[in-house]
Amino acid sequence: MSRNEPFESVPMANDHPDQAISLSQALMAPRIVIEDTQPALDGGGFAVKAISGLPVAVSSKVYSDGHDRLAVMLNWRQADSRRWHCVPMHSPGNDLWLAEFTPTGLGPHLFSIEAWIDPFATYCQDLEKKFHAGVEVKLELEEGRLLLGKGAERSEGELREQIKALQAQLPALSQADQVALLLGAQASRLMTEAEHRSYLTCSPEFPVDVDRPAAQFASWYELFPRSITDSPERHGTFNDVHERLPMIRDMGFDVLYFPPIHPIGKQHRKGRNNALQAEPNDPGSPYAIGSPEGGHDAIHPQLGTREDFRRLVAAAAEHGLEIALDFAIQCSQDHPWLKQHPGWFSWRPDGTIRYAENPPKKYQDIVNVDFYAADAVPSLWLALRDVVVGWVEEGVRTFRVDNPHTKPLPFWQWLIANVRSQYPDVIFLAEAFTKPAMMARLGKVGYAQSYTYFTWRNTKQELREYFEQLNQPPWSLCYRPNFFVNTPDINPFFLHTSGRAGFLIRAALATMGSGLWGMYSGFELCEGTPLPGKEEYLDSEKYEIRPRDFTQPGNIIAEIAQLNRIRRQNRALQTHLGVAFFNCWNDNILYFAKRTPERDNYILIAVSLDPHNAQEASFELPLWELGLDDDADTLGEDLMNGHRWTWHGKTQWMRIEPWHQPFGIWRIEKAR
Amino acid sequence: MSRNEPFESVPMANDHPDQAISLSQALMAPRIVIEDTQPALDGGGFAVKAISGLPVAVSSKVYSDGHDRLAVMLNWRQADSRRWHCVPMHSPGNDLWLAEFTPTGLGPHLFSIEAWIDPFATYCQDLEKKFHAGVEVKLELEEGRLLLGKGAERSEGELREQIKALQAQLPALSQADQVALLLGAQASRLMTEAEHRSYLTCSPEFPVDVDRPAAQFASWYELFPRSITDSPERHGTFNDVHERLPMIRDMGFDVLYFPPIHPIGKQHRKGRNNALQAEPNDPGSPYAIGSPEGGHDAIHPQLGTREDFRRLVAAAAEHGLEIALDFAIQCSQDHPWLKQHPGWFSWRPDGTIRYAENPPKKYQDIVNVDFYAADAVPSLWLALRDVVVGWVEEGVRTFRVDNPHTKPLPFWQWLIANVRSQYPDVIFLAEAFTKPAMMARLGKVGYAQSYTYFTWRNTKQELREYFEQLNQPPWSLCYRPNFFVNTPDINPFFLHTSGRAGFLIRAALATMGSGLWGMYSGFELCEGTPLPGKEEYLDSEKYEIRPRDFTQPGNIIAEIAQLNRIRRQNRALQTHLGVAFFNCWNDNILYFAKRTPERDNYILIAVSLDPHNAQEASFELPLWELGLDDDADTLGEDLMNGHRWTWHGKTQWMRIEPWHQPFGIWRIEKAR
16 A cells, blocks of 8 residues: 555544454544534534525635645535535635535535645645755755656646656756746646545535525515404405505515414314303314314315415515415314324323323313324325425415424424425424424424524523524524514513514514514504413404504504615625624613625614613724724714714714614725 | 334434435434433544543433423443443433443443433323312323333233232222322332333444543653763663652652653764764764664663663552653664665655655654555554553553654554553553644544643633633543643743743642643753753753752752642642633733532632732632622632631632742632
């Protein structure tokens, strides 16, 4: 085995956790170390998330014993293609190597790192040092001539001839000219082409899951179609929703999300305010899915027909809006599956069905499927997949999934990969509110977006810690937060008493904090009346029809529209990543920046967390991040009203009056 | 497949980096997640370090979908044994599970985590909630009776009879008594024994490498045996070293380390102060290994015989001292291997041998072996292993390895594992001064200890950052720092002008900062005369014989002895781990704590970094770490002089006068 022979790439240690590596294993083990490759989740066990058209920055620590020169290559490909793209990596020092690639397709991708010792580059590095130090290099020049010869041997055709011609020039030249020739660009280019790759080593392949841009940047609006009506007595329909589309789009939303649209069960139907007994005209909770009229693949007759649904999807698309559906796996006791597939459910010793519980709480109107029941494997799994694919085939590309953390993770990993293998543009949003590990894991197994703890983060300290956590691995790699300011289930305590300013505060935090935010209708009207003492809405729309007057005074429609407009115009705001916090000496003001990696779009955001009183603070402009001195001038622009000014120096002053506007959003750039 | 059947443990994602998991894979994938298991290096690719007799704290995130009760077990074993030890893990919340184990053997160990859903515990949890909420539980009690029946079915012999007997009691009891029986300790114990382990899942195995305590806690003293003489004209011998043993032991050292003891080459021998030409009587550098009298397995004749060496090893052991040898792979041009194995070396086009270089620097007195030369694989690797094993068989158990970062990593991984598979008490210390990634990697591939950057960390900020880094993963798991205050190659700039106080400062930092520290002789005499402008010693002992008077005034022998005594008496000081920094408002005073995980040995250390001026500071006692209020009383003891006092409250004052003693070492404990 000679020094110049490339070795097979054999993992050095991972396969030998008992450390007893044999001599033959050691001799075949890679001499070059490739480690700490990023981005990677759980050592490559799960795909990191990426967005089509946006660069993926790759880094790795690559080194070897001794002082030989390394060459390092980033290879990447779409998983279903065998064609690798190769990007040379460069090193800023300390064994770190960097490169980036920009996927343009969707779905699974792979990348890996390849490294080798470059003997000719090593030779040139040493020759240069010795020659410049005035050391005698006669023998080194002869070694160079021999290296060229080896390069020629390894090549064919014209390349071989060119290297040989170069080699043939050497003997007639002076020492200085020989050095110049060997260190010259032509020799370097030819010898690189001759691909003398000693000790070639390859990292494992690391998976990347590429989504379309809407997975990272989208504004969601949630409504109950049945409430698009002029009277609680008349059930709204898909056809009624058409008239709402322009207004929703004018507010700047991209996604229009409906709670389940399927037939609603009658047995144990819930009445208004979650009453155990429904009145005859109560519409029931749309989450009690299934009736004799059909299950998860059917449409609630009072909403319209399948044709009505298709027309609405098309009309929404014309307005630039995408319809998102709810995927809630539970069934009402009237769901056809209970009779068709009794083996998918759990039954009790007395022959009754086991309804959903969170002891001692009981949910009598719904029953859960049993994913591992003998009769459910695999028919239930396939049936649920078919439900999703059925709606995909109706033009739906985004699903909000109800309580995914109470269903098996392997089920989600399979279902999402399976659906996306056919329809890679499908986006799943996980509605999980549970412990952090599960929240992250749902992202790892395939969820493109996730509900968050944002709704319960109110103080400066809480918000800062949460924003920063989401910007750090592993969260930054697997978890795209969709900041909902409210949902039909969550009427945040803060909004019960905050008044209009509080709604603006939460809207500003959500729209500026993440590329993904969501609003459930009524928020723009500052609705916040709770069930006393609870984080729930009084007269919840989950159990009744709630028509609204969207022109009522005091609404914040214009502000929401402007916030969404600012998001569209500023790339830094189209993701939750790129956040940074700077000094602002007032605990009631959250002050942070969102900026692109290139710093060419730099937004400063100050939000007063006090909806009742004016707040003032000194704060620092992050001039050092713009490459400026502490006394430099910068241009500021208020993105809410278009005002422009020049800031002098680093330390500035702000005053926020919540009765005018409880936040400021400023673009900063170098003064020209 | 029923809910209660345990699944095979199939990795869910690691084997499928292209994400396309099939339905059958998903159905066999573990329902329970075991992730983020600690301690682990590179996902279990390398062993984490542990010490025989000290506990290894294991943690893991374990969770599943839904609300079922999990049981989690830590399993561990010595790698060459098939017998697993099992430790139940407990959870403090948020899906974290904890346990610890204490290895008593040496060498490779493995641990893994096993988790399952416990259906009976889940049942009990729900029954208890419902019963206490006053919910009707008739049906639940019948379900409990059936569960006991399943437990009996799964059991044999007496266990089966006991469960059946329990079950038979139920019908005659009141509801409340049935609940009490089902929730009782006996039912829980029997059903746990019946081992109803649903969805059993096992983590990968994680390797742990266990060393003897001296790998983490030892004080090293380095000397050149040839200098143990009364005159530079007379070469010191092993026999001369005997007389130094009591004094070295009285200073509190455990390891006596010699630079290479092998025959020294004559060709290109270096003269005094690294002169290219040696004078006839110059002894040469011991790092130029090999002469006609032998190579790495031979003893330099002027030091004595093999029998003399054996007697010295035995005498040292009687004094509680262990001899450490230097393993330096380079050869002088007189080394027998050059003739016996020319194929182990690189030869140049003119037929000369390639000597060691770091262009443009040349090391004419040594040549390096070529590990991957055609003739060197595997004979060179085996010969080097045999050199080490040969000295091990002479009673040497500790090796300081010269420049390991310039030799292939797979070579070290194999050599260390190979030697330790026979002699698991052998300790290797890596003398690498290179970039951080390689420093850590040498620990990962098997080095028990490492030289460090300590020698070049002088300011408060530098020292704090470095101590903290070494306490964080991955460093804390793979890298045991041996803080050398000086070496024959490193005469730190700080000591050139610091005077005696500076030597005490560095000794205090080293002895308190790490369980491992080292000193090269002369330090205790405050020797620091440099080659002008260089970090090297004038008249370096590497090239000449340097007798010393160890009784000369101004020495710091008493202080070193006391520092080592304090280390022996305080467990918190027997490792580099367990460091914490607290407020001390003076940038010239490094103030930190070393404490055991149980906080039962709590040492505060304040070192002035200014050897010339008195320094004063307010500082904080970490009362909160002792569970005390800010105004509590604590007992302090000055470990250098035995004084004791009571501290009142958190904020204290110190004054350090370098001409007395430039540091303070105080044990703190709660006032009784």
